[in-house]
Amino acid sequence: MRSAFIWTICLVVMASFSVWQFTTDRTELDADFLSLIGQEQERNQDGISDIDAVRALLRENGRQAILMLSHTDRDQLKSLAEKLKTEISQIDGTENVTLPGQNTGRLDDVRSLYGPYASGLLSDSDRTALANGQADLLYQRTLQQLYSPASSFTSTTLKQDPFLLMPEFLNSLAAKLGPGNDIVTKNDRIYLPLIVSLQSGQSGSHAKNWVDQINLIISDVHQNSPELKIFKTGQIFFASNEAATAKSDVQTIALIATLGVALMIGLTFFSPLPLIGAIVVVGSGLIAGATALTAFFGTIHAIALVFGATMIGISIDYALHFLVVPTGKTGSDDRFKAIRSGLGLGLLTSVIGFIALGLSPTSLFLQIAIYSIAGLLSAYCSVKFLLPLFPARKVRTNSPIAVIHNNLMVALSCLVVSARLRLIMAVLLIAALPVTAYFVPGHDDIRALGQSTPTLVSDARTISETLGLGGSPAFIRIDGDSAEKRLETSEAVRQAISPLIAEGKIQGAIALSDFVPSIARQKANRELVRSNLYQPFAPALAEVLKISIKTPDLDAPYLTADMVCNTLPEVTTLQTGASDIIRLRGVSDGAAVAKVLEPFEDARLISPTETISTQFAEYRYWAYVALGSVLLIALFLASLRYGVQKGIRIFSAPAGAILFALLGGALFGVSISFFTTMAMFLVFAIGADYVLFLSEGNDGEHTSNTQLAVFLSLISSVLAFGLLATSSVPLVSDIGTVIAIGLVGAWFLAFWMTAPIQLTTTTGRAN
C-alpha cells in the first residue's frame, strides 16, 4: 500500500512536470518532420549538410502558397483577384499577398543598386555581341532606347550608364526568373497567379485553420462567379490534406480499437474494473514517457511522440498478463509473483531493444527510445504497485473470449510437434531472417508515404505547366571557400546547364550569380565594354547627349553579394550558410543535369525528395542494425536463461515474427521503409513478451491463464495496430499491415515453440 502511494505520488509529480513544461513552452512540440532528421549528418567543410540545405529550401517553399485564378474575362479576373487578395490578407497566418505587377515601387531601389556598377553588368546576349565585334548593334539599340517612349532610363541612370546596358541586364534577369509572376493567356482563358507568403510556424492546427479559411473564401467566390476557376498548390495544402486524412483514419481506427479492447475485456471478465486497471497502466506509461522526453529535450518531435506512444502500447500486455491471474492464497501479492519473471524478462528485453535503438546516431531514435523505456518501466511499476489494489476479477470460463481461446488451443495443439522438430524449424526461421532482410528491397521514397487528393495533384501540375510555379524543388548546390569562388563556379555551372534549358529538360534556373556576377566577370565585362563599346562609340554618343562620357574605371569598386542581399532580401534564399544554390524549375531529366555537373567538384544536383529519402534509408539501415543487435542480445539472454536449445526456440518466436512481417509485407506490396522497420521493433518487443510470458508461465498451474493473457494481448494489439492496415494513407496502412502480420506470427510461434506436447485447457481437458 505504501509503495502504491509513493508510486501514485510519483505519477502525479511526473504528470504535473510534463504539463508545466508544455504550458510554459519550456518544451516545444515540433511537427516539422524535417527539423530533427539529419542533424547528425556529417557536416561539409562549410558546416552545412545537404539535409540542412534542403530543410532551409523547403522551409522557404513551405511559406508560400500559390493560387492560380482563371477566367475568360481579364477585367473580371483582376477584380476578383483584388477581392481575394483583400480577404486572404485578413486570414490569421497570412504575411502578405502578391498579385502581378505589385512590386513596381522597388524599381528605384534596383536602379540605385545596379546603376553605379552598370558597366560590369552585361546580359549574356550583350556580352556575346561585344565579344563578337557587334558593338554597333548595341550602339544602335542605345539610340533607339533614347528616343523610345517605352524607355525607363532617367537622367541619373543615363549618366551612370550612357549605353543603357543595365535595362538589358535586368531584362535578361527577368527572363531567367521565368513567367511565374505574370498573367498568362492560354486557350482563350486568362490565368493570374496570386502568391501568398505565410508567416513562419504555420503547421498543425494553424495550417489547418488557414487552409479551411482559404477553402471557404474560394467556395464563396465560386458561388458568386461560377466562371472563375481556382487552382491551388503549396506544401501547406498537401500537408494539411494528408494530415486530415491520416487523422481521420487514425481517429476512426482508434475508436474502433478502443471499443474493441473494452468489449474484449468486458466479455472476458464481465466487469469494468480490469479495463480501468489496463487504462491506469497504459496511462502511467504515457505520463512517464512524456516526462522523460520533456526532462531531456527542449523540443520533442511529433514522430517520436507518436512512435513512442505506440511502443508503450505494449504496456497493455503487461496489464492483461496480470489481470488474468486469479487471486492466490495470500492475496494480490501472489498474482504479481506468478507473472514477475515473465514480465521482468519481457521488460528487460524491450528495454535492451530500445537502448540499442537509442545508440543509433539520430536524436529521433533517441527520443523514441527514451520515451519507450520510461513508459515501459512506468507500466511495469504500475502493474506491480497499483494493479494489486484493484479487486481481482476472475476470467469467466463461459465468456465468449475464453471459449474461443479454448477451442483455438485445442485446434492448435494438433500442430505441436516434437521439441527437436521445433528446434530445427527455429533454426531455419532464424537463418532465414537475415537472408530475407537482405533480399526484401527497401523503399524509402517519401513520396510513397503520403496520399494526396487527385485534385491537389492535378492543380499542382496545371499551375506548373501554366505558370512554371511550384513543381520540383530541385536545386544545385555550389560550395567554395569564398563567395567569389562560389560565384565563379555558379557562372560556369549556369553556362553548362544552358543547353539543358534550351532543350526543355530544365524549364529555368536562377542563381545568385545572376543577380551579382563574380568580380572576375564584372572586371571582364568592364574591360570588354571599355575596349569594344566606349572607345569606338562614346564620342558619337557624347555628341548626341551633349555630355561628356567617362570611360569605366577598372579599379572602381565592384558590386558584391552583400549589397544585393541588402537591397533585395529575397536573394538571400539563394544562399544557405556559406553555400550558394541555383534553384531549378521544372527539372524533367535529373540524370542529364547530374551528368552535366560531373566535371564540377564543387557543384552537385540535390533533389530534396531524394535527399530526404536517402536520409530515411540511412535511418532504416540503422534501425536494422539496432534490430539485429537486439536479436543477438535476446538470443544470448534466452540461451542463458533456458539453455541453448530451448533458448533458440524461444528466441525464434520474435525473430520469426519479424520474418513473417517482412515476407507478409512483401507479399501484400508493403513498402519496407524506415517506418515499417520501426514497426518491426514493435513486433519484436511484443513477440518477445508473448514468448517470455508463455515460457515463464508454463508451469502447469498458470499455463492456461498465461495463454489466455497472450491471446487477449494479441486481440488488443491487432485491434490497435492491425486496423491501421485499413487506412487510406499508405504510411499508416503499411505500418498496420506489418504489425498485424508480425503479431499473428509472434503469437503462433510463441505458442508453438513453448507448448508442451500435452496441452491443458482451462476446462481441465487434456488434449
Next chain:
Amino acid sequence: MIRRLLVLIKLCAIVIVGLSAGQLALHAETVKPAPLDENEYLHGTFELARHLDGFEKPLLSRGEFVISPQNGLIWKTTFPFPGITVLEDDGIFTITPNGDRNAMASGSETLQFVSMISSVLSGNWDTLQSQFDITENAAKSNTWEAILTPNTSSVVATQVNRIVASGDIFVKTVTIEKPSSDQDVITFDDQVVGMLPLPPEFAKLFTDGIPE
C-alpha cells in the same frame, strides 16, 4: 520580379503616350470627340522633347504614330535616328532599321496599358481613376486641359509626379513630370482617323500583321 518592375515603368510612359495619342473624350462642353471604333485607327505625327535633369539640351525626336484599338500602338521615330517601337498585346518591341525585332518587355502590364489606352480613346476615364486623381479644365473655347495626379497608393506614383494633357478634338500636348526632375513633353499634330485595315507599312509591324 525585376522584369515586372521594368515593364511597369515602361508602360507608365506608354499609357501616357496612349493618353495623348487618342481622341480624348472629355466631358467638357467645348468639344465632344468621337471615340475610336474597333475598326478605326488614328494616325498622326509627334515631337518628343525629353528634358533630362543636368543635361544641356533636351533629347528631341520626331516621327509618326499609329494607334489602333485592335492592334496597339506604333511609335515610329524618323528624327534624329530612325527607330520603331511597337506596343501590342504580346509586349513591347523595337524594330531596328534592318528589320530586327527585339523584345523590350512583355507581360500583363503591357496588355493592361494597351487596354488602358483603348479605354482612354473611348472616353472612358474609369480605368484610370483607380490610379489617378483627374481634374479637367476647360481652358478656353474649344480646348481643354486634364491634370492626372497619381494616387499615393498607386504604383505609378513612384514613377510619375504628374501628367498634364491638353487639346481640342484631339490630344495636342502631353507633359509627363517625373520624380527624377525629368520631363517629357510630347506634342501631336496632323491627326487623322482612318478605317481599318491599316496601311500595309504599319500593319506588318504588328506581330499578327500582314506578313512581308
